[in-house]
Amino acid sequence: MRTRMCFDDVAWEQSEAIQDAxxxxxxxEETLMAIGQFILKHRRGVPIELCDPKAGAFNVSFRMKFEDGGxxxxxxxxxxxxxxxxxxxxxxxxxxRYIQQHTTIPVPFVLHWGTKEENPLGLGPFIIMEYIDHVMDLxxxxxxxxxxxxxxPILDPHVGxxxxxxxxxxxxxxxxxxxxLRLPKIGSLVQIDDFTWEVAQRPLSYNVNELVRLGTLPRLRLPRANETFQSASSYFTxxxxxxxxxxxxxxxxxxxxADDCRRRYIARLLFRKLAKEGRFTASSTNLGPFNxxxxxxxxxxxLINEHLQIVGVVDWEFTYAAPVEFSHAPPWWxxxxxxxxxxxxxEAWTKVYESRLQTFLKVLRKQEGVAIDQGRxxxxxxxxxxxxxxxxxGDFWVTYAARKSFAFDAVFWTKLDARFFGPSMSTEDDRWKERIDLLTKDERAHMEKVVEKKLEGMKTRVLAWEPDEVDLKILK
Structure with a gap:
């Protein structure tokens, strides 16, 4: 059986086709000229060059160089x-803007931004920012x-x-x-005025974007746009x-x-039971404040310079106030x-990670000591x-499983099942058969309905995006 849950390849192909078109x-040429003129409306100076666009996973950027060196x-x-x-x-x-005002983290300065309706180029919402000069990324x-x-990418095993x-x-x-940076609710920040922000929107996560794009999850199944969370346990649930x-x-x-479906269903149901019981957060942190x-x-x-010094941190779109357990987990990267x-x-990742984690924690303790000495x-x-x-x-794996829908199965059966439900005599692939007794009669009946639906759905391959997911005009 597969461990990770695969992306919907039909949706993935459509996603790629729309991006490419x-x-x-x-x-x-007319688009490039319009983009250059639009930048000049919001950044003073004599332009020298509009560079070729650079595409990342979610964005395309154009850089305009100016005579003043910026x-x-x-x-x-x-x-x-x-x-x-x-x-x-x-x-x-x-x-x-919040990070810029409350920390010394080097982030881009936003010159101007706007919605799709405010963009005369017809290219959707946009941000115009000062470019952070750098040599490479970390x-x-x-x-x-x-x-x-x-x-x-994989960390150089011979790095000094x-x-x-x-x-x-x-x-x-x-x-x-x-x-x-501590906030009273879980969700995304909204700037009210120059000095005031409120947690007033749902936490828009990387995972949510991918659930809709590659997991064909209907948007109505997501939290509402203005929905925030008062407790970590409610968010984990x-x-x-x-x-x-x-x-x-x-x-x-x-x-x-059919058995693969049952295995995945049982894992998700047991994980949800644990979340509803509040097993993933402590009473001292459940009600916040949140990080x-x-x-x-x-x-x-x-971004770093030639001296290996960090000069910028970019791409903050999937940032929100979250349970402290997220920040307390050591970084996966x-x-x-x-x-x-x-x-x-x-398991091999875990073994290699442990040695690098100790290096990271050592330098983190040094950073903490300096900050404490300076009163920060x-x-x-x-x-x-x-x-x-x-x-x-093992809480690291709880938060990782909670945040990663496509990685969930591998993490649950390898790292969480035995911890919460005891040892098993079965192989990892068959362990679900021992856990089925933890489900109620109604839950088992519902599982079989899901199995029947999934097996029927496997007979044909169609695109299941909702209509507003796709601008089909782009493909014409």
Whole structure:
């Protein structure tokens, strides 16, 4: 049986086709000229060059160089990749300005932004920002030499300890600053005026975008746009509900057999039971305050100069106030690669990760000591202790499973099942057969209905995106 849940390949192909068609339109001469003129309306100076666009996973950016030595970029969310473009742009602008005002983390300065209706170019919502000059990103430095851009990055196993401490230490300082930003609810920030922000929108996560894009989850199954959460337990329960909804609604490639479906269903139901019982959060942290959390904060979004000093942190679109358990889990990106994609499996990732974690915690403690000596941090605000505890207890895997719908199955059966439900005599693939007795009669009956639906759905392969997911005009 597969461990990870696969993406819906039919949806993925459509997503890629829409992105490619849209990007192709950007290279028309009249489009490029209009983009250049639009940047000049919001950034003073004599322009020198409009550089070729750069495309990331969710955005396309154009850089305009100026005679004064500075640059500005305009960035557009890519249709087909970004399922909530205006919400994403608005969230990113508000959180960038909040971080800029409350920390010393180097983030881009926002010159101007607007909605689709405010964009005369007809290219959707946008942000115009000052460009942060840099040599490379942190992933470039840490990645295994010889790996191509198309390859998934993996931390260079021969990286020098001094270099690793230098880079980990700077990143640790960023996480430490973010951890001091405390908010009363779980959700996305909305700027009210120049000095006031409120948690007033749902937490728009990386996972939510991918559930809609590659998991074909109907939008009505998501939290409402203005829905926030007063407790960590209620948010964990909502995430567990989304895992189950994902399994039920993904049209293609969700399961490969009846038993595979039962295995995935039981895992999600047991995880939801634990969430509803409040097993994933402590009473002391359940009601907040909550920490700023960025789903996409990783080395490829951290810019460095020729001296290996961090000069910028970019791509804050999937950032929101989250349970403190998220921030207390040590960062997954220490090896660059996510555990579910590690070539030799989850346990092999864990073994390599443990040694790198100790290096990271050592430099984090040093950062904490400096901040305490300077009066910027209190001893009880240290991150190193809860991070070590999260790893030792296995809570790291709870938060990872809660945030990662497509990785959920691998994490649940490898890292969570035995912890919460006891040892098993079966192999990992067959352990679900022992856990079926934990379901009620009604739950088992519902499971069989889900199995029947999934097996019927496997007979044909159709696109299951909702109508407003796709701008079909782009493909014509």
């Amino acid at each position: 849209w990007v192709h339109e950007l290279f028309k 640059s500005a970029i305009i960035r557009f969310p890519k249709p087909g990749a970004t399922m909530f473009p205006e919400e994403k742009v608005r969230n990113e602008v508000d959180i960038i 992933s470039d430095v840490l990645n295994t030499p010889g790996y191509a851009i198309k390859d998934r 300890t001094a270099k690793l401490k230098l880079l980990y230490g700077q990143f640790a300082g960023i996480l430490l600053q973010l951890s001091t 909502t995430l567990a509900d989304l895992h189950l909804e994902h399994l039920i609604h993904q049209r293609n490639d969700a399961v490969d057999s 700023i959390w960025c789903d996409d904060l990783r080395p490829s979004n951290v 220490l090896l660059l690669e996510q555990p579910e994609y590690w070539p030799d499996g989850l 941090l209190k001893d009880e605000q240290r991150l190193s202790r809860p991070m070590q505890q999260s790893w030792d207890s």
